[in-house]
Each structure stands twice: as C-alpha cells, then as structure tokens.
Amino acid sequence: MKILTRSSVLILLVISACAPRRDLVYFSNMANTTTTNDAQNPEARIRQNDIVNITMNSLSPESNLLFTSKNISPDATLKGYRVNKSGNIHLPLIGDFKIEGMTIEEAQSGIAAALSEHVKKPEVEIQIVNFKVTVIGEVNKPSTFIITDEKINLLEALGMAGDMTVYGKRDNVLIIRTEDNRKTMKRLNLNNQETLNSPYFNLRQNDIVYVEPDRSKAVEFSSNTRIAPMIIASISAAAVLIAVLLKR
Incomplete structure (x- = not known):
C-alpha cells in the first residue's frame, strides 16, 4: 500500500x-502607482442603423409631445429613430436630418439649432439605445450587453460577463471591431499594463470580445x-x- x-x-x-503555468492576475507587471492617459477613449459617433432616442423640451408643450419616441423593434423594447443608409433620421417639424458621424453633443446642438426655427428655446437630449458589446468565450456569463452611457472599457465588459474562467487566456484577448464596413482584430495582453493605453482597451459600438481557452482546458x-x-x-x-x- x-x-x-x-x-x-x-x-x-x-x-x-x-x-x-497560468498567470491569473490582471496587469501583473503593474507598478504600485501607475498613471495612464485616457485620451484614447474618443466619444461615440452615431452610425448607420443606430437607434437614437430623442427628447425635446421647449416652451411649446404641444411640440414636445411630437418627440415622444415610438417603439421600432419587433419586441417593443427599443424606442427611437433609426439612422438610415443615408445617415439621416426623419424628425417632426424638421424632416430629414443627417446625424451620421456626429457625436451625441454635436447631434443635440444641430437638432436644437434646426428646431429653433419652429419652437422657442428647444433643448434636445439624445441617447444611442442600441450601443452594445458582446463578450464570448471563456467567461462565466457570455452575452451581448446594452451600454446606456456609450462608454465602456474591456475590464468593465469582462465584469459584466462575470469575469474570465480560470481557463481564459489573459494574455491573448481578441477584440473584433467593425467600422466603415471593415473588420479589424486586435489581441490584447491583460497581464501587461501597456494594454491600458491601447485604443482597443476602450470598447466601441458593436465590439466583440473573445476570450480564448488555454491549452489546459x-x-x-x-x-x-x-x-x-x-x-x-x-x-x-x-x-x-x-x-x-x-x-x-
């Protein structure tokens, strides 16, 4: 025996x-005190097929009611105006208005300026209601997540997905990004603090995060x-x- x-x-x-051997610690080479530049996180820009919820307040209650967004999705969960292939949305009082390529603030200012010809002192608020990122692979809760403030980084997305499993390759996380009908792919090493400065660390609309399993699994x-x-x-x-x- x-x-x-x-x-x-x-x-x-x-x-x-x-x-x-696997390094399960994020940014394991980070010093005790580290400062990073957040300039790599540009504002979200409105794109084709985005759905924007628009609310308008002015001195005319009747005009304000015209901007009550309608359901446009089959399951009636999304309310707003869809940006068409020309980059336009069709608004009450204004008609077609191009907002593709604008930031949220630029679109708000532009629509408010156009509305000022019809109502007094308009105030416009816009939200992209279908801003989403998808996290798949070796995470505990793979899913597609709707982001309400149009801003999210890679760690926040992984947190929403319940973090990586022990089999997730922290040194080789794949980001798939689609912009202007072009797909780009970037691999990030979450054991290296330099990743914090990558333009792919801050996610954009429709980004896909894929966590690859390591060989042990x-x-x-x-x-x-x-x-x-x-x-x-x-x-x-x-x-x-x-x-x-x-x-x-």
Whole structure:
C-alpha cells in the first residue's frame, strides 16, 4: 500500500509539473502607482442603423409631445429613430436630418439649432439605445450587453460577463471591431499594463470580445484524458507488481 501511494504521488507530481503555468492576475507587471492617459477613449459617433432616442423640451408643450419616441423593434423594447443608409433620421417639424458621424453633443446642438426655427428655446437630449458589446468565450456569463452611457472599457465588459474562467487566456484577448464596413482584430495582453493605453482597451459600438481557452482546458476535455485515471491506475499496479517480484 505504501508503494502504491508513493507511486501515485510521483505520477501526479510529474503530471502537474508538465502542466502549463497560468498567470491569473490582471496587469501583473503593474507598478504600485501607475498613471495612464485616457485620451484614447474618443466619444461615440452615431452610425448607420443606430437607434437614437430623442427628447425635446421647449416652451411649446404641444411640440414636445411630437418627440415622444415610438417603439421600432419587433419586441417593443427599443424606442427611437433609426439612422438610415443615408445617415439621416426623419424628425417632426424638421424632416430629414443627417446625424451620421456626429457625436451625441454635436447631434443635440444641430437638432436644437434646426428646431429653433419652429419652437422657442428647444433643448434636445439624445441617447444611442442600441450601443452594445458582446463578450464570448471563456467567461462565466457570455452575452451581448446594452451600454446606456456609450462608454465602456474591456475590464468593465469582462465584469459584466462575470469575469474570465480560470481557463481564459489573459494574455491573448481578441477584440473584433467593425467600422466603415471593415473588420479589424486586435489581441490584447491583460497581464501587461501597456494594454491600458491601447485604443482597443476602450470598447466601441458593436465590439466583440473573445476570450480564448488555454491549452489546459483542451487537454482536460480531450478524449485522451478520459482514460488518464485508468493509465495512472495501471502504472501504479505495475509498480506494485514489480516491487513484489523484486523482493522474491
């Protein structure tokens, strides 16, 4: 029995020594005090197919009611005006108004200026109601998340997805970004503090975050590892038998 135990322990030690080491700490090379520049986080710009909720307040209550957004999604959860292929939305009193490429503040100012020809002292508020990011792969709660303030970074997105599992590769997180009908892909190392300065650390509309599993998960769930306990038991039995034969 002692020989069996020692053999099993030896085998387990060999197996564990061969397993790849994983750094599960984010930004493990960060100094105690670090300052980063947040200039890499530009304001969100309105794009085609965005849905914008617009509210207007003025001295005319009747005109204000015209800007009550209607449901435009099949499930009746999203309210707003969809930006068409020309970059326009069709607004009461104004008609077609191009907002594609504008920031939220620019669109608010532009619409307010156009409305001032029809109502007194208009105040306009805009929100992109379909600003979303998707987090998939080795996270605890993969999903698509609607972002209400048009601003989110990679760590916040991972937090919304319940953080990475222990199998997630923190040094190789893939960001897939679509802009102007072009897809770009960037891999980020979350063990390196330089990632904080990457233009991909702050996410944009419709970004996809993919957390790749490391090799240890592939090994654990491969068909070969299903017979690992049988192999270990066979080796242990063989070690006991050899020890018994040598004593004779």
